[in-house]
Amino acid sequence: MELLALGCSYRNTAVEVREQLAFTDEQAGRALERLASELGYEAVILSTCNRVELYLARSGPCPLGGDLTRFLADFHGLSLDRVRPHVYAYRQLDAVRHLFRVSASLDSMLIGEGQIAGQVKKAYEKALALGVTGPVLNVLFMQARKVARRVRTETGISQGHVSVSSAAVDYVREVFDHFSDKTVLVIGAGKMGELTLKHLAAQRPARILVTNRSPDKAYAVAAGCGGEAVAWDRLDEVLAQAHIVLSTTGAPEPIVTRERYLKIPRRHTVAILDIAVPRDFDPRIHDGDQTFLFNIDDLMKVREATLARRRDHIAPAESIVEAEAQKFVKDIARRRVGPVIDRLTKSLEEKRREIVTKLFLRLNGKLSDGDKQYIEGAFSLLQNQFLHGPIRALNDETAVTTGARHTLLEAMRKLFHLPE
Amino acid sequence: MEAGYLFLVGPFAYTKLGKRANADTMDRITIFCFVASYTLALMLELLHSWRGLIAARIGALLSGLAGLVAHTLFLYSKQPPLIWQFSWLLFVAWVLVVAYLTGAIHYRRLTWGIFVLPLVLALVGLAVLFGQPPERGLWTTYETHTLWGPVHATLLLLASVGVCVGFLASIMYLFQAHRLRTKATPGTGLRMLSLEKLEEMNRRAIWAAFPLLSAGMIAGVVLLSRSEVVSWTDPRVLSTVVLWLLFAVVLFLRIASFLRARQVAMLTIVAFLLLLCSLVLSHNQPTGG
Incomplete structure (x- = not known):
């Protein structure tokens, strides 16, 4: 049985090429069917914004890359020379290790991100639904999920938030406990703030107020989050009411200076998320008492700190992946050897019984029950001693053979005339 | 008895x-x-x-x-x-x-x-x-031989539990405020309740302690009027009165919204220290004013 992982990722391929090699849902379906029907592979295609990978298995030998790279190029209508420099290929243990690393998010751009495990699962389920997976890929992808889960629970690789929007909400949650009585004020309609606003809206605040120099944009943002548009000239008034402020304008100068802010009457704590560049709020208004101001640099620091903490968990996560990959390959190899040993044992057993039966017929009446028992035992012992060497050699070779070719296994089949 | x-x-x-x-x-x-x-x-x-x-x-x-x-x-x-x-x-x-x-x-x-x-x-x-x-x-003291003594002591004890909880909430509030002032990464270091929750805990503790302290004071006044041992100028009496006054001021300012949560936290810590002073002053004597 041959196992192959082939593709390209953000590590070695520019986004322009990845875009050309990416599979849409419909394309992935067609490609899977061709791989299965024309080339006889069990196949799964993983196509995300950061990687395009084919996971393949079949009982005969797999060509390492060449034909499949051509398949990839042909499928997307690209020249082989355009695709070939970007494609990597892993076989057997390396392929297993690669999939486990991908699933556990050790090969991701943001180490420990949780999205990839879901994408791997989705890719497998699509192939499963099309009936192009088989005994090897079914077990492999099931195991990949388990390994990803194990890495997530046994290491801190996925702890903390790496997105600016999540970090922003984390800060707000350090200040406020509940949101049902809070007013969120959104200043501006920048793209950067969309996701943060979505996260804040998910906390179900009492009110969301949106203000913008352009009333149309304010209405559009307010409509998108179930908020209320407010005229730009009422900014000071709504700033006095707001508990949480999200500012994302593209203004070249700070909108709220310290002097302006201090003039606003306020009696409650305020958390301000200023994710605009240049900043909208004068940083001096952060007093750590009633006003807590977090700007884009603070949020990026959270992201960097989280990634740094996650990097500390890479080594233990890699150890888990390596151990699981080795175990998987050995298990697969044992599955190949097991039936051969079984058939070999049964074949010799049949022959032994045949010989012993003939012998007893020939010596009929001359042997006591004790003699018969002794002869049967002796032949069994001979059979076991005869099988001991080959079985041990097969098992030993299985333990060290991670490549596809199991020469001893083939030799045994030929020597003992065992079927495939 | x-x-x-x-x-x-x-x-x-x-x-x-x-x-x-x-x-x-x-x-x-x-x-x-x-x-x-x-x-x-x-x-x-x-x-x-x-x-x-x-x-x-x-x-x-x-x-x-x-x-x-x-x-x-x-x-x-x-x-x-x-x-x-x-x-x-x-x-x-x-x-x-x-x-x-x-x-x-x-x-x-x-x-x-x-x-x-x-x-x-x-x-x-x-x-x-x-x-x-x-x-x-x-x-031998009068306080131990009448019902007013235990009533007084029990009420002050329950008020003290409120003061202790308020003290803890205040310490944690100041710690969390410091973390946020220095913009410590969320989820790192000591994990704390939100500022709002800690402020609420402190507020509830004060609201629970004040009526108990007041009732304890009234029982203490009754006790004092009948006692021949303890006088009105006894340090225990004075420290308890100061504690009650401090609580009254904190509550008033709180209701009037003159005080920020940080200042309330500081005053609660002062109240706790006064409570300790009251205890030390009444060393080797029955507690209470």
């Missing part, structure tokens, strides 16, 4: 005094037993915060629970009267340990014990410094 005594021992007087099962075992439980358990729990809480070991947190809870059992059995077997500092402090510490275990289970991911357990240990340590009360037969 017997009725008064039963009232003094409060929740530990539900069984007949002479019928204590396993009296020998009970007598072997000493303050060291629960102090050691609480210390171990604190160390395990620190280890949990430092290394994030779940086993350390479980160990801390079990250790705290073992300490609470020993603490309860100690109070049950000794049945110390609440009007003495020793028993009063041990009872407040007992309530705080219950609060620690409840909080640690309810807010599993938060750092809670690291703030509560040192206060518990400090209160027990102070109780040991004050020493055990004299034998019951030696109580």
Whole structure:
């Protein structure tokens, strides 16, 4: 049985090429069917914004890359020379290790991100639904999920938030406990703030107020989050009411200076998320008492700190992946050897019984029950001693053979005339 | 007098005094037993915060629970009267340990014990410094021989629990505010409740403590008017009056919204220190004003 992982990722391929090699849902379906029907592979295609990978298995030998790279190029209508420099290929243990690393998010751009495990699962389920997976890929992808889960629970690789929007909400949650009585004020309609606003809206605040120099944009943002548009000239008034402020304008100068802010009457704590560049709020208004101001640099620091903490968990996560990959390959190899040993044992057993039966017929009446028992035992012992060497050699070779070719296994089949 | 005594021992007087099962075992439980358990729990809480070991947190809870059992059995077997500092402090510490275990289970991911357990240990340590009360037969003061004494002591004790909780909430508030002022990464270091929650905890503690303190003061006035031993200028009386005034001012300013949460937290810490002063001033005398 041959196992192959082939593709390209953000590590070695520019986004322009990845875009050309990416599979849409419909394309992935067609490609899977061709791989299965024309080339006889069990196949799964993983196509995300950061990687395009084919996971393949079949009982005969797999060509390492060449034909499949051509398949990839042909499928997307690209020249082989355009695709070939970007494609990597892993076989057997390396392929297993690669999939486990991908699933556990050790090969991701943001180490420990949780999205990839879901994408791997989705890719497998699509192939499963099309009936192009088989005994090897079914077990492999099931195991990949388990390994990803194990890495997530046994290491801190996925702890903390790496997105600016999540970090922003984390800060707000350090200040406020509940949101049902809070007013969120959104200043501006920048793209950067969309996701943060979505996260804040998910906390179900009492009110969301949106203000913008352009009333149309304010209405559009307010409509998108179930908020209320407010005229730009009422900014000071709504700033006095707001508990949480999200500012994302593209203004070249700070909108709220310290002097302006201090003039606003306020009696409650305020958390301000200023994710605009240049900043909208004068940083001096952060007093750590009633006003807590977090700007884009603070949020990026959270992201960097989280990634740094996650990097500390890479080594233990890699150890888990390596151990699981080795175990998987050995298990697969044992599955190949097991039936051969079984058939070999049964074949010799049949022959032994045949010989012993003939012998007893020939010596009929001359042997006591004790003699018969002794002869049967002796032949069994001979059979076991005869099988001991080959079985041990097969098992030993299985333990060290991670490549596809199991020469001893083939030799045994030929020597003992065992079927495939 | 017997009725008064039963009232003094409060929740530990539900069984007949002479019928204590396993009296020998009970007598072997000493303050060291629960102090050691609480210390171990604190160390395990620190280890949990430092290394994030779940086993350390479980160990801390079990250790705290073992300490609470020993603490309860100690109070049950000794049945110390609440009007003495020793028993009063041990009872407040007992309530705080219950609060620690409840909080640690309810807010599993938060750092809670690291703030509560040192206060518990400090209160027990102070109780040991004050020493055990004299034998019951030696109580001679008027406060111990009337119902007003125990009422006064019990009300002040419950108010003190409120002050202690307010103190803890204030310390945690200031710590969390410092974290946010320095923009510490969320989810790192000691995990705390939100500022809003801590402020609310402090507010509730003050609101609960003030009426109890006021009622305790009224009982104290009655007691004082009949006492020949304690005068109006006694430091215990004065410190309790100052404590009550401080609470009244905090509440007024709070209601009028003149005070920021940070200032309320600082004043609550001052109130707690006044409470300690009141205790020290009444050293070797029955508690209360």
